[in-house]
Amino acid sequence: MKEKSLTVSACAKLNLTLDVLGKRRDGYHDLRMVMQSVSLRDTVTLRATEGDFGLTTNLRYLPGADRNIAAVAARAFAEKTGVSLEGLRIDLDKRIPVCAGTAGGSSDAAAVLRGLNRWFGTGLTLPELAALGEEIGSDVPYCVWGTTALAEGRGEALTPLDDLPACRILLCKPDFSVSTPELFRQFDAVKLRFHPDTPGVRAALAAGDLTGVCRRMFNVFEQAMPPQRMGVIDEIKSTMLSYGALGACMSGTGPTVFGVFAASDGAGAEAARAELAGRYAETFLTHSVTGAQARGEEPLPEE
Ligand code: C5P
Secondary structure, eight states: OOOOEEEEEEEEEEEEEEEEEEEOTTSOEEEEEEEEEEEEEEEEEEEEOSSSOEEEESSTTSOOTTTOHHHHHHHHHHHHHOOOOTTEEEEEEOOSOSSSSSOHHHHHHHHHHHHHHHHTTOOOOHHHHHHHHHTTOTTHHHHHHOSSEEEEETTTEEEEOOOOOSEEEEEEOOSOOOOHHHHHHHHTTOOOOOOOOHHHHHHHHHTTOHHHHHHTOEEGGGGGSOHHHHHHHHHHHHHHHHTTOSEEEEOTTSSOEEEEEETTOHHHHHHHHHHHHTTOSOEEEEEBOOHHHHTTSSOOOOO
16 A cells, blocks of 8 residues: 655744633633743644554554544544545644643644645645534644744633744753642642733734843643642752843743743753753753744744
8 A cells, every 4th residue: 555644833822811700600710821932842743544544653652543632633623624534534744742732732633634634635724623623622722823822711722822932942841740630639729929011922023123022931730739849849940041031931831841942042051951961851942933934834844
């Protein structure tokens, strides 16, 4: 049988800001977040094979075709469009840290939706793919677009923002994982003292002011982290700042910490990477990317 395959990238997302506005009747929380994609990515390959629909990953502990969010996305796509998944295999090559606040699973799901749309020539628009993504997970619609955006509601109500000025972004995941539902539950008991200046970040993005964005990066979930874990996060942030990061923050429900460096500060970013990589295996030096790059419409920068 002639080999047929299609490879799509699934970029990690970061929260430049994350605010929780309140709890909803459906059990979810109303959020307000400024989202950004980076060049750290998983690779999703669709392959024609013989036999039933299947899914493989390079990480043995992840679920397969039964429960993996990428497979859930494929089934939702098939149901919506009427295509058959028979004879299709999805191979996931994961690099984005797992359960780390960087939307690895959501991005894989979004890449599957975009990829299957090309594979089958079904012609769904990006808004249609994003609407389909909403049923799969709160971050999936954002990952379908991949552009710098304000995300509200559960995370699905998106407003495109001006691109983050090009920069280097260092990601470092501490040696523990966070359960998103668990942190949301703990969060409900926390009295918030601070909120991000979301309008200020929007204004800084509109002005192309990278320093202004970095000065305002803020995530309310840092106030819900147990003190010992917050100590680790603060220490990673301090290391990044000591090497010249313009700002550092935790992403999503954590624990990944990221530091933003000027595009011209390759030396500072690399020195911070080298120091943190000695302590934390999952440390990655990446670039900011545009929506067109995250969606595979323009080439992604090399890591
Ligand atoms: O939508 P998703 O399945 O990614 O959400 C995972 C969990 O995160 C939900 O079950 C919920 O506990 C929490 N969540 C929330 N409010 C949101 C998004 C997620 O409470 N807006």
